[in-house]
Amino acid sequence: MAAVHLEGLTACRRCQRLVDYIAALPPSRGRTRADYHNGPVPGFGDIQARVAIVGLAPGAHGANRTGRPFTGDGAGDFMYPLLHAAGFSNQPTATDATDSLMLHDLYIANAVRCVPPANKPLPAEFTACRPWLQQELAALPRLQVIIALGRGSFDSCLRHFQATGQIERIADYAFAHGAHYRLPSGLHLVACYHTSRYNVQTRRMTATMFNELLAQVKGLVSTET
Numbered sequence: 613m614a615a616v617h618l619e620g621l622t623a624c625r626r627c628q629r630l631v632d633y634i635a636a637l638p639p640s641r642g643r644t645r646a647d648y649h650n651g652p653v654p655g656f657g658d659i660q661a662r663v664a665i666v667g668l669a670p671g672a673h674g675a676n677r678t679g680r681p682f683t684g685d686g687a688g689d690f691m692y693p694l695l696h697a698a699g700f701s702n703q704p705t706a707t708d709a710t711d712s713l714m715l716h717d718l719y720i721a722n723a724v725r726c727v728p729p730a731n732k733p734l735p736a737e738f739t740a741c742r743p744w745l746q747q748e749l750a751a752l753p754r755l756q757v758i759i760a761l762g763r764g765s766f767d768s769c770l771r772h773f774q775a776t777g778q779i780e781r782i783a784d785y786a787f788a789h790g791a792h793y794r795l796p797s798g799l800h801l802v803a804c805y806h807t808s809r810y811n812v813q814t815r816r817m818t819a820t821m822f823n824e825l826l827a828q829v830k831g832l833v834s835t836e837t
């Protein structure tokens with residue numbers, strides 16, 4: 613599966629709290645630390661994608677273990693079958709980084725690339741990691757729609773847009789599931805509740821909601837590029 617090359621990402625140590633957290637993170641039952649990626653997790657997908665999903669951060673025993681976003685945890689187990697049904701991938705499952713998953717017209721990355729304690733990056737960690745996100749998004753030449761999963765991701769995308777002169781006031785863009793904004797550049801931003809296991813279990817996020825959002829997104833992409 614393709615990925616935008618991010619020179620230096622593997623060795624990035626800008627966030628000492630996250631580096632320390634990873635160094636001490638115990639493996640899940642039946643696994644050893646050797647089974648874990650335990651480092652910055654790059655995005656992956658179709659470089660010619662018109663759609664990008666920006667999640668929050670790697671899950672401790674999902675992406676932080678497998679080295680691929682939303683792979684090997686509950687959030688991915690919920691999301692990938694629905695992405696496949698919507699035509700965004702070649703298979704409905706994502707188990708590890710060598711499972712032959714190919715994304716079509718879709719790129720997936722996280723706002724923060726190292727796993728944070730309690731799934732909660734600090735504002736400074738979003739800021740530190742945003743240049744990597746900016747590099748990835750800038751390397752997708754046909755990008756038309758960004759789906760921001762969760763408020764943290766949505767806010768980080770807005771700060772990226774502001775820093776790159778695409779928007780003026782962040783306060784003009786409120787987060788709500790399904791909220792859609794067209795930026796002056798023509799890029800679409802769609803807000804989505806996160807597909808975390810907690811949100812799915814509490815039915816804050818359902819398959820119907822995610823399917824409807826994907827249909828909304830497919831209606832936004834144009835075939836002009």
Ligand code: SF4
Binds near residue numbers: 625628652742
């Ligand atoms: S979260 Fe991002 S900026 Fe911070 S150490 Fe990891 S890769 Fe580097």
